[in-house]
Amino acid sequence: MLKKFLSGWKPSDAATYRRTYERFGGSVCAHPSILAHLDERGPEAVRFWHKEVDGEIVGAYFADGKDVIAHPASNVPVIFENIILPIDPEHRTWLPAKSKRLSGRHQGQFMNFAYGAVNPRAVCLVKGDFSSKTDKKRRAELNKFLNEGGEVRDIEGFSDRDLGEIYAELFTRRWHGELPCQRPEDLASFIGAIRPMMFGHILLYKGRPCAYDLIYAAECPRWIYFDDHNGGMDPDLNHFGLGSILLWLNIHAAKAHCATRDKEMIFSLGSANARWSYKKRWGDEHGLGRSVI
Structure with missing residues (x-):
């Protein structure tokens, strides 16, 4: 929670996340309709966070209870990979969440994420x-x-x-x-x-x-x-x-x-x-x- 506070991320909700997605876009697995349905089927709902700069939202993300960018629902036809989050591509920040499958479109954007030899995973x-x-x-x-x-x-x-x-x-x-x-x-x-x-x-x-x-x-x-x-x-x-x-x-x-x-x-x-x-x-x-x- 301290990392979220220090990097400017605030607790959010599904409606704010949807509006942010509609503005900045994302991948299929990050789509608000996908997450909403999985919330109904999974053991628990994901949590949402957003960030503001000068009163304007510059991004939002979701994570499970362990701060992993994925949904805890199991046995569903969705894979959380090549994740594109609805965040302004010009905004460089700390992303207080965990993943091994973040899209290359975010390369250089998040200070605590690395690409290349440290992660052999790839998408086609x-x-x-x-x-x-x-x-x-x-x-x-x-x-x-x-x-x-x-x-x-x-x-x-x-x-x-x-x-x-x-x-x-x-x-x-x-x-x-x-x-x-x-x-x-x-x-x-x-x-x-x-x-x-x-x-x-x-x-x-x-x-x-x-x-x-x-x-x-x-x-x-x-x-x-x-x-x-x-x-x-x-x-x-x-x-x-x-x-x-x-x-x-x-x-x-x-x-x-x-x-x-x-x-x-x-x-x-x-x-x-x-x-x-x-x-x-x-x-x-x-x-x-x-x-x-």
Whole structure:
């Protein structure tokens, strides 16, 4: 508490945090609607703090009871990584909280956070452009899929329950129980709580869903942040390259969406990890910051 007081941070509330987020923006995991829903499901609510300079709020952040920038809710389809907090990028300060997954956008802004060798963690963000060769290959894969009974639909045509059931079934089929999945009803509840943030397409084969990535979008004043949480697909149809087709479609849709609003696209594929080396075909690794004091 002393560090907060000395660095100018004051206890705040969800309404103030939301207004600050609407002004400065942030990542998906820092979105006030995400935090509000997790508050309802978690063992305890997060705490909010804000800072003022000359009577004007220059930033806000959230933390759990141990001052970690994350939510204590468990078994939820949200990962707190590449965290962008709603803080004026021109304001350099001490951030009295802990994290190992702060976005590189905050590099040099917080005196008690470090990047580089002290923190090997990284996130994979989609590249700005792909080669004409890559686009041609993906388009050919898509056409083959469509010509053989495939279909592409926007998620807007599906209910919250539909999306929860489709994702749970395809995720389970893809990972064969290696990774845990939330219950369909819990997914539907989460999706319903943040429905305006849901984004993307579903692939169908002969009328049945066969591939779906759970993607959230947070629109901010200067950018739109897309978070590709994870995906599910029918392994019996791997010969179509469903994962590549779907990701290519979703990335292009995200770019078009940002272009119409004249905003930067930030599209996260999650943690950079040797196990998921395929991400390097789509994006570049960006180092994350960690608290050192």
